[in-house]
Amino acid sequence: MFGNQAGLDMLETTLVALQNVSLEKIFDENGRKALFAEFPQVMQQGFMCLQGGICLSSMGRAVSYERAVAWKVVNDEENAHCICFMFINWSFV
Numbered sequence: 548m549f550g551n552q553a554g555l556d557m558l559e560t561t562l563v564a565l566q567n568v569s570l571e572k573i574f575d576e577n578g579r580k581a582l583f584a585e586f587p588q589v590m591q592q593g594f595m596c597l598q599g600g601i602c603l604s605s606m607g608r609a610v611s612y613e614r615a616v617a618w619k620v621v622n623d624e625e626n627a628h629c630i631c632f633m634f635i636n637w638s639f640v
Contacts, residue, residue, distance in 0.1 A: 557637050559604035573602045582617070589630060594618040601640065609640040 550558070550565050560568055574582060578600045588595045597615040604610055613636035622628045 554632075554634070557604065557610055557634060559606045559608065564605070568605050572605065575601055575603065578602055585617075589617050589619050590627065602634070604639075610634075610637050611640050612637040 550560075550562060555562060555565065558565070558568055558573070570582065571579065578597070581597055581600070585595045585597065595617050597617065599611070599613045600615075602610050602612065612634040615635065616633045618631050620628045620631055
């Protein structure tokens with residue numbers, strides 16, 4: 548797992564504790580529905596854009612974001628290794 552400093556700040560976590568932060572903890576119900584509805588697109592096309600919304604830091608603080616981008620990372624055998632996220636124009640609410 549990896550997160551740049553902005554991502555760690557948004558999630559209010561550390562690089563070591565990042566492994567304990569799950570998607571279920573970050574996205575609210577609407578965010579999870581949108582993510583899971585578009586998840587096949589990530590696996591097939593390699594990326595997707597999510598409309599703005601609200602997510603939660605690991606401390607439970609609300610964070611708004613204008614847009615999120617998710618993309619698939621593959622290993623040497625071209626198998627999915629993980630999904631990365633980038634949150635654009637985020638701020639604590």
